[in-house]
Amino acid sequence: VQATTVFTTHTPVPAGHDVFPAQMVENYLSAYLKSSGIDGEALLKFGMQDDYRTQDFNMTAFALRMANQRCAVSQLHRQVTRRMWHGLWPQVSEDEVPIAHVTNGVHVPSWVAPELASLFEKYLGKNWIKGHDDSRLWEGVLYIPDEELWAVHQLLKSKLISSMREGARKRWVEDDVAPRHLLALGVLLHPEVLTIGFVRRFTAYKRPTLIFRDINRLKRILNNQWYPVQIVFAGKSHPADFSSKHLLHEVHALAADREFQGRIAFVEDYDTHMAHYLVQGVDVWLNTPRRLQEASGTSGMKASLNGVLHLSVRDGWWHEGYNGTNGWTIGADLDAPGPDEEDTADAEALYRLLEEEIIPLYYARGGRGVSHGWMRMVKEAIRSVAPVYNARRMLKEYTQKLYRVAAQSTSGMEQR
Incomplete structure (x- = not known):
């Protein structure tokens, strides 16, 4: 044996x-x-x-x-x-x-958006899927016009938000939920706003509430009059893990808080179907595990494949996948003295990245409403992640x- x-x-x-x-x-x-x-x-x-x-x-x-x-x-x-x-x-x-x-690695044909696959077929060749573990093939992504790639992603984001609104409508009709609950389901999300996704199993080591460490600072970030941000949470807790259930309820309650002006949403009944909308439709994929506790992770691979930029602690696959221009890393690689110190340092690093790099870059729009700097990073994310972090390789x-x-x-x- x-x-x-x-x-x-x-x-x-x-x-x-x-x-x-x-x-x-x-x-x-x-x-x-x-x-x-x-x-x-x-x-x-x-x-x-x-x-x-x-x-x-x-x-x-x-x-x-x-x-x-x-x-x-x-x-x-x-x-x-x-x-x-x-x-x-x-x-x-x-x-x-x-x-x-x-x-x-992830199964590319299963996770790439059909609209994006059509774009790959146009610029990488009709047989791109047969050689998708060849890094030379993905150099062709650099030649996709920014306007076309931006338009495809905006379409995917609109599909995500439409799906969430439809889910909220069904809950309203079938269960007669309170208006405050509808707020938490994402009815006020807007497709033109920078959208962050936090989608994973709710458990303590993944720190789903890290971004709420400074509530007032987060409110200022999300509710900025000129450069707003919205966050979509999704995930489930293990039936026997009561601490994770508490985290889930905490996030849901914050999503229903009027002071966030409807810019936080929580997807109920999260499943594989909804996962496709999320990895394809948000702009930034947030991942905040405690260091050295994430074995690999694959959701960020699916997101990067679809041009969604990864914002993560440098743990798991991102420790080797990050190259400096295909996303962002949160905090330092070294261990903090303790969990509380680690949370404080990482939350500060996360806020600074949002305020000083991510938000300004996303809203630095050219004459046609496209952020060319953002598109450079999107193309690099696809080019660097797709040929390596796939199931075929x-x-x-x-x-x-x-x-x-x-x-x-x-x-x-x-x-x-």
Whole structure:
């Protein structure tokens, strides 16, 4: 089994690693162990962490020991994972822990907007989808006229807002909701306003309320008379995670606050269908995880593919994907002394980016109402992200680095 097994580990967050009392595992597996002749004590040791001081069976430790090839899902995640599981290989240095990495990717045909795909067909060639992991192909994005690309994105943003308004209308008709609740559903959003999207699972480490750290400052940013900003939130909480439910309710209450003048919206019943509208229709994709807790993340890849600029802490895939001109990074790479200090520093960095770079650039419109500086960044986001952070490249890399090794092990066993 070990010789032919490839194991990919994901989130560094403790909740993502199942741990069970050894006695429970032994009870459930006793019949199988007896019938197969497997030594139960030896099996349990494969699931013990570090030097076996605990009597808990860790599923990740078991999988790591029982695999021939082990994989993390981004460059930075490999570093974090090697540090986390160094105790399983105490005889080697941390950078020699046998865990490789293949950065995640997204399925391009599923996530690129049809309107944008038509533009790619026009300027990249009719067969662009067949070679979309070739970086040379994407150089053609630089030749798309700014006016055409801007117009397509404005259409996609209008579709997003129309969809949200239709959802609010249905809630009004079917459930007789209060007008204040309609405000939170986005009925006052405007397609000409800079729109930020925060769309992900609501959980503490993703910090969905970071942007609210200075409420008064945020109100000034969103309600600027000449250069307004609006934010769309969407996501769900885990049924058993009560802290995440609290975060969700907090954001929803703020969206209904009249002092934000309807510039914050929360999408209810968020699903894959709505996810397409969001990754294609907002202008900026906000991501604020605590550092070293985002294994990879893929929503920012989907957004960048559609020309939505990524604004993120430099964690997960963005640690390697950011090149200085294809989006923005929030705060410094170094760890803060503590969570509160990290939140304060990152919120300040986020506000400054919005006030000094993002908002001025978006509203620096030329004679035809197009921000050419913004379009330069949009094109660079597409050009740099699309050929690398896609499922096609990912599967090729898995095959070359991991699956082929496992297959060769199988061949060797068959010959013996």
